Amino acid sequence: MFAVVDINGFQYEVEPNKVLKTQLLHKAEGETVEFDKILFIEKDGEVHVGSPYLNAKVVASVVAHGKDPKLIVFKKKRRKNYRRFKGHRQFYTLLEIKEINI
Numbered sequence: 592m593f594a595v596v597d598i599n600g601f602q603y604e605v606e607p608n609k610v611l612k613t614q615l616l617h618k619a620e621g622e623t624v625e626f627d628k629i630l631f632i633e634k635d636g637e638v639h640v641g642s643p644y645l646n647a648k649v650v651a652s653v654v655a656h657g658k659d660p661k662l663i664v665f666k667k668k669r670r671k672n673y674r675r676f677k678g679h680r681q682f683y684t685l686l687e688i689k690e691i692n693i
Contacts, residue, residue, distance in 0.1 A: 592635070594691050596649050597628035605649060605688045615682040618653045624686065625650055632693060639693070648692045654685040 593606045599614045618624055629647040632639040639645055658680040666675040 592691060593633055594629055594647070594649060595631040596626050597630060597644075598626055602630065605651075605691070607688055607690055609688050610654060611651070611686045611688060612683050613686055614684070615656065616653065616684045616686075618684070620653050620655060623650060623652050623689070629691075632691065634693065645693075650689045650692065651686040652689060654687050656682065656684050658682055 593604055596603050596605050599616070601614060603611055603613065605611055616624065626649045627644070627647070629645040629649060630641050630643065632645060632647060639647075659682075661678045661680050664675075664677040664679060667673065
């Protein structure tokens with residue numbers, strides 16, 4: 592059984608008892624979160640497709656928050672003495688999917 596869920600504008604494929612890395616959610620660690628924007632569910636070979644969403648919920652709990660490794664952004668224009676060097680670290684939230692309710 593799996594589902595495709597819209598979380599903060601991004602689509603993720605989720606399964607029960609799996610850990611999912613998403614964009615930062617402003618929830619406390621250990622808090623449960625429900626997502627109701629379900630686009631697609633597959634259960635025992637039976638497929639449910641929403642138009643645009645299904646009447647279902649995905650229940651997850653927040654495991655941890657963190658930051659990704661640094662990503663280097665470097666811009667240069669040759670012979671113009673133009674160089675820009677910048678680093679970026681994206682925040683993320685780890686979610687453990689508890690159940691998918693149809």
